[in-house]
Amino acid sequence: MEQYIMALDQGTTSSRCILFDRQGRVCSVAQKEYRQIYPQPGWVEHDPMDIWSTQVGVAGEALYKIGAQSEQIAAIGITNQRESTIVWDRQTGEPVYNAIVWQCRRTADYCAQLEQDGCGEMIRRKTGLPIDPYFSGTKIRWILENVPGARERAQRGELLFGTVDSWLIWRLSGKKVHVTDYSNASRTMLFDIHTLQWDPEILALLDIPASMLPQPKPSSWVYGHTDPRIFGGKIPIAGAAGDQQAALFGQACFAGGDAKNTYGTGCFLLMNTGERPVASQNGLITTVAWGLGDRVTYALEGSIFVGGAVVQWLRDEMKLVESAADTAYFASKVEDTGGVYLVPAFTGLGAPHWDPYARGAIVGITRGTGKNHIIRAALESIAYQVHDVLQAMEADSGMHLSQLKVDGGASQNDFLLQFQADVLARPICRPTCTETTALGAAYLAGLAVGYWKNEQEIVRNWQVQRSFYPAMEPERRQKLLTGWQRAVGRSLQWENKQQPKTKT
Numbered sequence: 001m002e003q004y005i006m007a008l009d010q011g012t013t014s015s016r017c018i019l020f021d022r023q024g025r026v027c028s029v030a031q032k033e034y035r036q037i038y039p040q041p042g043w044v045e046h047d048p049m050d051i052w053s054t055q056v057g058v059a060g061e062a063l064y065k066i067g068a069q070s071e072q073i074a075a076i077g078i079t080n081q082r083e084s085t086i087v088w089d090r091q092t093g094e095p096v097y098n099a100i101v102w103q104c105r106r107t108a109d110y111c112a113q114l115e116q117d118g119c120g121e122m123i124r125r126k127t128g129l130p131i132d133p134y135f136s137g138t139k140i141r142w143i144l145e146n147v148p149g150a151r152e153r154a155q156r157g158e159l160l161f162g163t164v165d166s167w168l169i170w171r172l173s174g175k176k177v178h179v180t181d182y183s184n185a186s187r188t189m190l191f192d193i194h195t196l197q198w199d200p201e202i203l204a205l206l207d208i209p210a211s212m213l214p215q216p217k218p219s220s221w222v223y224g225h226t227d228p229r230i231f232g233g234k235i236p237i238a239g240a241a242g243d244q245q246a247a248l249f250g251q252a253c254f255a256g257g258d259a260k261n262t263y264g265t266g267c268f269l270l271m272n273t274g275e276r277p278v279a280s281q282n283g284l285i286t287t288v289a290w291g292l293g294d295r296v297t298y299a300l301e302g303s304i305f306v307g308g309a310v311v312q313w314l315r316d317e318m319k320l321v322e323s324a325a326d327t328a329y330f331a332s333k334v335e336d337t338g339g340v341y342l343v344p345a346f347t348g349l350g351a352p353h354w355d356p357y358a359r360g361a362i363v364g365i366t367r368g369t370g371k372n373h374i375i376r377a378a379l380e381s382i383a384y385q386v387h388d389v390l391q392a393m394e395a396d397s398g399m400h401l402s403q404l405k406v407d408g409g410a411s412q413n414d415f416l417l418q419f420q421a422d423v424l425a426r427p428i429c430r431p432t433c434t435e436t437t438a439l440g441a442a443y444l445a446g447l448a449v450g451y452w453k454n455e456q457e458i459v460r461n462w463q464v465q466r467s468f469y470p471a472m473e474p475e476r477r478q479k480l481l482t483g484w485q486r487a488v489g490r491s492l493q494w495e496n497k498q499q500p501k502t503k504t
């Protein structure tokens with residue numbers, strides 16, 4: 001008897017598995033953090049075998065915790081950190097290099113070169129993306145250029161590329177199925193989001209053989225079945241989506257204009273724009289939200305590289321707090337930051353600035369600045385960044401959001417959500433299930449195998465747990481936002497020794 005849908009949520013800092021029932025309730029969870037590799041300043045890698053072993057390990061653990069068997073799993077849905085790039089040998093399954101993670105800035109100079117060569121307009125028109133090291137395309141090229149023999153092997157058809165969804169599906173299917181879904185493909189900077197095909201002109205420009213690429217498919221689709229040696233039976237692998245798009249689906253944002261913000265390692269604000277890709281004039285990106293049946297839904301996205309990661313930094317590097325949750329307590333011990341701003345541009349800035357050379361800054365420090373001011377400034381920086389992308393999104397879409405749905409690890413922080421409501425001057429709604437990323441992947445898989453019938457069933461499962469209402473004076477809000485903009489100006493182009501540039 002099929003009782004559950006298994007969602008595999010492969011995130012930047014941990015691999016998670018959740019078993020959901022028909023009401024979208026969490027029945028079992030297992031999670032494991034894994035190693036972050038920082039070989040040089042600005043570089044970030046993961047070991048692809050860590051990704052695989054932790055992910056399959058937590059899946060087994062989630063089954064074991066409730067004594068579930070593979071026959072009780074109706075389908076598996078996969079959701080993943082996006083853009084992170086893995087290249088492996090199609091025969092042996094050996095990765096030729098570590099996964100180059102979405103946050104990694106190593107291809108910044110090559111991206112600047114592409115921009116100088118005048119490729120920006122063509123790439124944005126086809127892919128919906130600005131040229132930036134964030135996306136997979138230049139990361140694949142880096143591997144082919146820098147791993148001895150990789151280019152020749154790729155040209156002989158011996159190597160495969162995949163984002164994390166492809167890597168997991170290929171391994172789960174017993175090294176048989178090499179696919180990706182449209183939402184993940186749309187993060188590679190190689191995919192034409194209008195035709196839903198890999199683009200030959202961009203592939204030629206970056207010198208990437210088409211034979212390496214997975215087959216793009218809808219997000220709700222039976223891609224294949226698990227190798228019975230993994231879970232003891234064959235389970236359909238029936239859904240895949242990038243984690244931010246999956247969260248949009250899990251938040252039941254099905255109508256044009258519906259939006260959510262996820263506070264994970266980064267922060268990602270996505271707005272459903274329906275069956276029409278909307279080109280941004282304000283520093284956002286256009287992305288595929290999902291492919292469902294023969295319909296493709298698009299979204300506008302503001303990608304913020306450092307969200308909850310600034311809290312991790314306070315905890316792990318600065319040792320200012322013992323746990324992420326403590327930040328809410330310390331931040332509320334002071335009235336304000338005493339004029340301090342922290343710009344967490346640790347890996348450059350994404351939307352709306354797209355500056356890979358920006359670096360972190362703490363400004364406005366005085367003799368009276370204390371630990372709690374810095375902690376508060378770190379939390380406030382998350383909310384300010386979300387403010388900037390929401391403003392850009394409303395300008396691009398011509399829509400006004402009456403409220404914002406939120407989710408992700410840092411959405412548990414009540415101080416952050418209250419400050420967010422204050423700087424956005426609108427209510428913030430936190431749902432009962434904040435595991436919306438995994439839930440979205442479960443829904444996509446469940447719809448493909450008939451476990452859920454339609455989107456209405458999903459809308460009925462969504463419930464608000466708590467809303468935060470704005471309570472800040474407009475003058476104070478404006479003053480804080482002006483200070484924030486000045487602080488951001490100090491961090492821009494910091495690492496670009498050739499062209500120093502500051503904005504105030």
Ligand SMILES: Nc1ncnc2c1ncn2[C@@H]1O[C@H](COP(=O)(O)OP(=O)(O)O)[C@@H](O)[C@H]1O
Pocket residue numbers: 011012013014263264265266307308309310311312324325326327328408409410411412413
């Ligand atoms: N109570 C909290 N307050 C602030 N940040 C938090 C809190 N709980 C978790 N976080 C942050 O949320 C992030 C983890 O969220 P999660 O959604 O699991 O991220 P990811 O999927 O990117 O791994 C971490 O960066 C952590 O610092």
Ligand SMILES: O=P(O)(O)OC[C@H](O)CO
Pocket residue numbers: 010011012013080081082083102242243244264265266
């Ligand atoms: O793994 P997360 O939740 O930090 O999400 C990362 C994004 O997918 C990067 O684009």
